[in-house]
Amino acid sequence: MIRLEGVTKTYKxxxxxxxxxxxxxxxxxxxxxxxxxGSGKSTFLRLVNREELATAGTIMVAGKDVGTLSSWKVPxxxxxxxxxxxxxxLLPKKTVAENVAFALEVIGRPRPVIRRKVPAILxxxxxxxxxxxxxxxxxxxxQQRVSIARAFVNQPLILLADExxxxxxxxxxxxxxxLLDRINRSGTTVLMATHDRGxxxxxxxxxxxxxxxxxxxxxSRGVYE
Amino acid sequence: xxxxVWYFLRETLVSLxxxxxxxxxxxxxxxxSLSLVGSSLLIREGAERATAQFQExxxxxxxxxxxVLSEQDAAIRDVLGTSPAIAEYTYIDKAAAYxxxxxxxxxxxxxxxxxxxxxxxxxxxxxxxxxxxDNVAELARQFxxxxxxxxxxxxxxxxxxxEDFSTRVSQALLFAAVVLVAVSAVLILNTVFTAIGAxxxxxxxxxxxxxxxxxxxIPFMLEGTIHGLFGAAMAIPALFVVDxxxxxxxxxxxxxxxxxxxAVPDGYVWNTSIWMLVIGAAxxxxxxxxxxxxxxxV
Numbered sequence: 336m337i338r339l340e341g342v343t344k345t346y347k348x349x350x351x352x353x354x355x356x357x358x359x360x361x362x363x364x365x366x367x368x369x370x371x372x373g374s375g376k377s378t379f380l381r382l383v384n385r386e387e388l389a390t391a392g393t394i395m396v397a398g399k400d401v402g403t404l405s406s407w408k409v410p411x412x413x414x415x416x417x418x419x420x421x422x423x424x425l426l427p428k429k430t431v432a433e434n435v436a437f438a439l440e441v442i443g444r445p446r447p448v449i450r451r452k453v454p455a456i457l458x459x460x461x462x463x464x465x466x467x468x469x470x471x472x473x474x475x476x477x478q479q480r481v482s483i484a485r486a487f488v489n490q491p492l493i494l495l496a497d498e499x500x501x502x503x504x505x506x507x508x509x510x511x512x513x514l515l516d517r518i519n520r521s522g523t524t525v526l527m528a529t530h531d532r533g534x535x536x537x538x539x540x541x542x543x544x545x546x547x548x549x550x551x552x553x554x555s556r557g558v559y560e
Numbered sequence: 561x562x563x564x565v566w567y568f569l570r571e572t573l574v575s576l577x578x579x580x581x582x583x584x585x586x587x588x589x590x591x592x593s594l595s596l597v598g599s600s601l602l603i604r605e606g607a608e609r610a611t612a613q614f615q616e617x618x619x620x621x622x623x624x625x626x627x628v629l630s631e632q633d634a635a636i637r638d639v640l641g642t643s644p645a646i647a648e649y650t651y652i653d654k655a656a657a658y659x660x661x662x663x664x665x666x667x668x669x670x671x672x673x674x675x676x677x678x679x680x681x682x683x684x685x686x687x688x689x690x691x692x693x694d695n696v697a698e699l700a701r702q703f704x705x706x707x708x709x710x711x712x713x714x715x716x717x718x719x720x721x722x723e724d725f726s727t728r729v730s731q732a733l734l735f736a737a738v739v740l741v742a743v744s745a746v747l748i749l750n751t752v753f754t755a756i757g758a759x760x761x762x763x764x765x766x767x768x769x770x771x772x773x774x775x776x777x778i779p780f781m782l783e784g785t786i787h788g789l790f791g792a793a794m795a796i797p798a799l800f801v802v803d804x805x806x807x808x809x810x811x812x813x814x815x816x817x818x819x820x821x822x823a824v825p826d827g828y829v830w831n832t833s834i835w836m837l838v839i840g841a842a843x844x845x846x847x848x849x850x851x852x853x854x855x856x857x858v
Binding site: 384407410411412413414416418424426428437438440441442443446485486489 | 564566567578761762764765766767768769770771772773775776
């Protein structure tokens, strides 16, 4: 589903964010990307989503070489990838339902489809009763659930999550992880960057560790360290 | 497709309403800039028409010798009657000339008494087909060489000065209009950039969920077009104010006869208005497209 071969990413020709990284993630896997701040986790995710282009090496996502993908095809690649952020990136002037519906509207899905899917996904993340609230009226955990609903509503093949529990307390984080686990069980490949030791050690999934841009460890059912 | 049209319209209207202060700022910018552009175009047209009208009244006078031979007179009359360079002419005979002289110097009876109709030179008042100063000067030279002609009186210098003045005014106003269009384009772009900058996160989310660039651009472009159209619509009344007040003010001038021709037909004002709507819509649409594209490079 995702394959990196000898991928190097340098910014402005100096800062090396990723150095000769190679990894392969199969369909339906749940993978933690761990490492200290600045180790290249976010760059890894941004390369998969083609927000950045690799300086060297090949990246295959869902059977496509993102390095040679023409720019007009990028939106279609991104429709098969959901993205969840540490800071949620919800639109403050839209309600919960509107934020989720927005993701379908802007890729031109018909309204009857949107009317059907949005309440269903909000029920799935446990926010069916708060669909008319605005983001600022929700707790951090609830906002992250909205963000996950938005990322998942189009049933993507891949879900990328960049520190999704970074702003949340331990109890709330557990709830978010249950939700991501559930999404993973539905067949979606999940790649999650985190430095939350507790979560990684509890879940015991595959762990890819980065250190200063280098893949230093890749083990199935791994722990944080 | 129906869903998309609905989406574009809804997004555009909602965004216009939610960003009301920026919407109003953009519309006012367009309105002020375009009313200045339109006004300078109107005044320019007025100046050109005033010059043209002044030129229409231009004539030159060929004075014949008082003892002109009848065949010499007939030769002049023949040229005047057949030359395409002559629009029309009137003949002032000795008696009419004397009458005019008496009226002109009615306050100097001793001067009037010193002349008789017999010594008054008959003359032709000629309206040239082309009132251009150079052309009039050439015609005057040709008539001056004819036998029986005493002298030719022209207003060449006056025409030349007015033409020169009018050309300069016209060029200056055209330059002003071009500068104003450029300045308003920058002002409008600036407003649109601010409006779109305020919605960066929305664009970011749209890109992340896989919206195509055109899908992102269209609501912004519609919004810009609406800014431009409303702004231009607000500038149209300003044009009529310029027409009815400013140009009319010039027309009332007693001192400078040139200014009395300072008028543009209503049709011209309407034409300019339509052009302003087109320019406003185009600047708004293209400006938004440029501004939004800047945020699309991810």
